[in-house]
Amino acid sequence: MPEPSVPFRILPELSDRNRHFWQGGEQGHLTILRCQECGYYLHPPTPTCPHDQSKDVAPEAVSGRATVASFTINHQAWIPGVEVPYLIAIVEIDEQPELRLTTNLVNCEAEDVHVGMPVQVLFEHHEDANGDVWIPLFEPTGGK
Amino acid sequence: MTLTETPLERNCVVSGIGQSDIGRRLGRDPLGLTLDACYAAIKDAGLRVEDIDGLSTYPGAVGGSPGFSGAGAYEILDAMRLKVGFYDSGVETAGQLGSVMKACMAVAAGLSNHVLCFRSVWEGSAQGTGGRKASGALTQYASGSMEWLLPFGSASAANWIAMFAQAHMHKYGTTPEQLAQIALNSRKNAGLNPNAIYAEPMTMDDYMSARMISTPLRLFDCDAPCDGATAFIISRKELAADLDCTPITIEAMGSANHDRATWDQLRDLSRTIGADAAAQMWSRTDLTPKDVDIAELYDGFSILALLWLEAMQLCEMGESGSFIEGGQRIALDGELPLNTHGGQLSAGRLHGYGFFHEACLQLRGEAGARQVAKQPQVAAVAAGGGVTCGTFLLSTRP
Numbered sequence: 032m033p034e035p036s037v038p039f040r041i042l043p044e045l046s047d048r049n050r051h052f053w054q055g056g057e058q059g060h061l062t063i064l065r066c067q068e069c070g071y072y073l074h075p076p077t078p079t080c081p082h083d084q085s086k087d088v089a090p091e092a093v094s095g096r097a098t099v100a101s102f103t104i105n106h107q108a109w110i111p112g113v114e115v116p117y118l119i120a121i122v123e124i125d126e127q128p129e130l131r132l133t134t135n136l137v138n139c140e141a142e143d144v145h146v147g148m149p150v151q152v153l154f155e156h157h158e159d160a161n162g163d164v165w166i167p168l169f170e171p172t173g174g175k
Numbered sequence: 176m177t178l179t180e181t182p183l184e185r186n187c188v189v190s191g192i193g194q195s196d197i198g199r200r201l202g203r204d205p206l207g208l209t210l211d212a213c214y215a216a217i218k219d220a221g222l223r224v225e226d227i228d229g230l231s232t233y234p235g236a237v238g239g240s241p242g243f244s245g246a247g248a249y250e251i252l253d254a255m256r257l258k259v260g261f262y263d264s265g266v267e268t269a270g271q272l273g274s275v276m277k278a279c280m281a282v283a284a285g286l287s288n289h290v291l292c293f294r295s296v297w298e299g300s301a302q303g304t305g306g307r308k309a310s311g312a313l314t315q316y317a318s319g320s321m322e323w324l325l326p327f328g329s330a331s332a333a334n335w336i337a338m339f340a341q342a343h344m345h346k347y348g349t350t351p352e353q354l355a356q357i358a359l360n361s362r363k364n365a366g367l368n369p370n371a372i373y374a375e376p377m378t379m380d381d382y383m384s385a386r387m388i389s390t391p392l393r394l395f396d397c398d399a400p401c402d403g404a405t406a407f408i409i410s411r412k413e414l415a416a417d418l419d420c421t422p423i424t425i426e427a428m429g430s431a432n433h434d435r436a437t438w439d440q441l442r443d444l445s446r447t448i449g450a451d452a453a454a455q456m457w458s459r460t461d462l463t464p465k466d467v468d469i470a471e472l473y474d475g476f477s478i479l480a481l482l483w484l485e486a487m488q489l490c491e492m493g494e495s496g497s498f499i500e501g502g503q504r505i506a507l508d509g510e511l512p513l514n515t516h517g518g519q520l521s522a523g524r525l526h527g528y529g530f531f532h533e534a535c536l537q538l539r540g541e542a543g544a545r546q547v548a549k550q551p552q553v554a555a556v557a558a559g560g561g562v563t564c565g566t567f568l569l570s571t572r573p
């Protein structure tokens with residue numbers, strides 16, 4: 032199987048609620064909203080912490096290390112113009128159990144991917160008139 | 176368990192069921208298909224149109240992928256000139272059958288006596304040829320729940336549910352050959368269903384050699400878009416006795432969800448979807464999973480039917496793969512016949528309502544060539560997957 036291609040991107044619509052996540056990559060950081068009272072990471076971001084109703088929430092950089100929780104090799108061209116196949120994964124961020132992101136795995140062979148595989152973040156920069164976006168992708172820890 | 180109070184849904188029965196023509200691409204006005212099903216259900220209940228005093232539907236007149244909704248509540252209210260004490264539609268509910276639960280609640284609350292429920296699709300015609308596209312309309316920017324999925328090309332429920340399947344295989348050792356039994360069983364049953372979309376026989380080789388959609392899901396793990404409408408009448412039990420109908424008892428329903436309402440934050444990706452709804456349902460009846468004679472479990476993707484077997488407590492957690500190994504147990508003459516009409520995989524994506532319809536037909540003994548020989552008395556029905564799940568237990572008990 033050829034190395035999975037990077038899919039054509041439909042970019043996220045930026046807002047005050049999500050800008051930290053999609054633009055944190057400019058500084059090289061995966062950035063998640065965190066409750067400043069209890070330390071809980073909130074994702075998807077919400078203005079109030081579900082544990083203590085604190086509104087004192089702020090973006091914080093996390094390590095960018097994660098573990099593959101599940102994955103799939105997508106072969107169907109759902110989106111016109113997208114090259115297939117490509118690797119979609121759900122990764123669990125090291126900082127907090129069950130804090131997960133859907134992402135793409137890159138710089139690895141599809142047949143090497145497995146649940147439990149350690150991965151690290153990297154970013155794909157997209158210029159856009161509505162604001163540049165840095166898409167967080169993941170690759171095997173330590174590179175290829 | 177001992178029930179201290181009778182659940183309110185026990186005051187309701189399914190007094191009538193109806194279906195329109197069903198086909199891969201009928202090219203018909205979806206409003207016409209919907210009305211065919213609605214009028215058929217009213218007639219089947221022995222009612223007149225003016226007796227209908229409630230309406231409940233999924234999802235209503237909403238956007239989304241082409242053909243997802245054949246008619247909205249307002250369209251049907253107006254087209255049939257209904258006078259109702261309650262009406263509702265909505266897509267954010269306990270699966271497609273959440274609409275039937277709301278009908279039961281309307282009756283229990285005294286707002287209606289006979290509620291018309293319908294689900295109508297024309298995805299076959301609307302999507303045309305050339306393969307399925309992304310869930311929802313493709314936009315320039317991803318927003319809402321799709322914000323976290325679409326930028327990564329995780330564009331379809333096939334991708335999201337493929338990752339549940341992968342997690343289940345990793346955790347419990349479920350095999351592709353076991354998964355195949357869902358598709359093979361459905362195709363076998365569809366061969367006896369004159370309304371099925373795909374009725375030609377399918378072998379394990381056919382299944383395995385079909386193209387991959389999103390690993391581990393192959394083509395025949397995905398349901399078949401079609402055109403068609405299904406309708407039910409939910410009636411107040413004491414009124415149904417005077418009707419010329421065969422009422423089916425609603426033993427219990429389940430709408431609970433205690434998990435995260437997203438596709439990728441569930442507390443266990445291999446966890447049996449709908450387990451909260453099913454547990455709630457079992458808490459509302461003196462029947463137990465051992466009493467279930469047939470199971471009609473949502474198979475929008477084959478893995479969902481496996482997960483539902485576990486969620487409905489019809490097998491042990493994590494053991495659905497070995498439970499259906501070889502397929503004998505879930506066959507029409509097995510100990511737990513499953514998706515007796517062919518499911519959505521082969522009988523068409525009637526979207527949840529097809530399972531409820533088939534359960535009623537089987538309990539009434541009217542399922543024709545595919546009727547389970549040992550007349551079923553109790554049917555377990557489940558619809559939905561991921562964040563949207565609902566369950567029913569139906570019976571022939573008075």
Ligand SMILES: [Zn+2]
Binds near residue numbers: 071
């Ligand atoms: Zn907090």
